Amino acid sequence: MKFSARNQLKGTIKAIHMGAINSEVVIEVGNGVEIVSIITNSSVETLELEVGKQAYAVIKASNVMVAVD
Structure with missing residues (x-):
């Protein structure tokens, strides 16, 4: 599996919240660090996808903001 996106975070599916059309998929990519994605039920x-299964959060963005306190 190869992607042009540079940000590929491997993790474990922690939760899947099914909606009428879309689902919210929560992937834990580190100890207490979660990425949430909205994808179609299809x-x-x-x-x-199942809770406990390994998956990748692949992030392709034209902008990434950086902030400090």
Whole structure:
């Protein structure tokens, strides 16, 4: 599996909240660090996503903001 996106975070699916059309998928990528994605229910089924299964959060963005206190 190869992607042009540089930000690929491997983790474990912690929760899947199914809606009428879309699902919220929570992936824990580190100790207490979570990435949340909204994808179609069809994608959840096609990818055979389940809680406890490993998955990648692939982030492709044109901008990344940096902030400090």
